[in-house]
Amino acid sequence: MTISEVGIVKRNVIAMIILYGVIVSCAKDITRVTIAKTPLPKNFTATEVKVITHSNDDVACMLFAYRFSQGNVVYFEVVPASDAKEINVIFNGKNIPIAKRSWGFRGFFAIAPDEKPGTYLFTVTIGTKKIDIPVVVTRTAFLVSTIPMDLGKFSQKEFLESPEVQEFIQQSTEKKQKAFATQFADLIRGRAFHPCDVHEVNSQFWAKRVYKLYDNTNGKTQTVERIHRGIDLNGDVGDPVYAMLDGIVVLAEMLFYEGNMVIINHGNGIFSYYMHMEKLYVASGDKVVAGQQIGTVGSTGMSTGPHLHVSLVVGGVQVNPMSILPLPIRE
Structure with missing residues (x-):
């Protein structure tokens, strides 16, 4: 019996793109199937x-x-x-x-x-x-930011605690819970695609960030710490957003914090989700393939500027979504 750890192994990450047969369904914005030209951007x-x-x-x-x-x-x-x-x-x-x-x-x-x-x-x-x-x-050195961020109206306690906003937040939470409760067998047919045409990170995975919270009733300002459970990728409004893996869309709509959000179930407890998009090109129930365009970059929801927030959940655990890209997943 042998157990060995092989050092760093070069893998050909620019794999041949296989255009799977897709049933084109009517999406929220338009009906089309566009596939990314390459699984990974040149600068990844x-x-x-x-x-x-x-x-x-x-x-x-x-x-x-x-x-x-x-x-x-x-x-x-x-x-x-x-x-x-x-x-x-x-x-x-x-x-x-x-x-x-x-x-x-x-x-x-x-x-x-x-x-x-x-x-x-x-x-x-x-x-x-x-x-x-x-x-x-081994240990990962996650970033820690100590500079408080001003999120505009999302930093206003009065706005966040208003009845209509609280109702919207509750509805959004219930919709996400329902989406993440869906179950499918393994739907992944091959290796992952990058969700953007350009790899430019704006905010790292699991970074600790600090937000301002203004209380207008007493004039005081608080700070709130949050863990960033995904990665933010820079982009311009209208840039394409691609599905990272094959799967079934289980949510595609406007939520409070997330803005226009898409959640894809890839089966066996694996989900990817995409936030703050300008347009959605898929609807709940659509089947998608890795590299298929699902929408465009935007700045909807709690966002300070155009970017894509993308997250990956495996067995209920948040992981760096970029860590799946080089893996040699085979059918």
């Missing part, structure tokens, strides 16, 4: 992955990650030596959804942003045989 440089491999007479396993560190997603493949109808996969004591493929099994799991650095077990059970693979999780 995170094109390497780290790999952990394990093999013995019974099974071969490979785990891929941009980094095995806090806030990243891990893609894995399990190939049994003989036909296995079922396997069980656990990481850090949590069952991981898997999908059967012609060549074996595959799946994804998240390394939580607040996971303590250390060694955790990735366990595969096939019948009566159990394989433990150690995964060393």
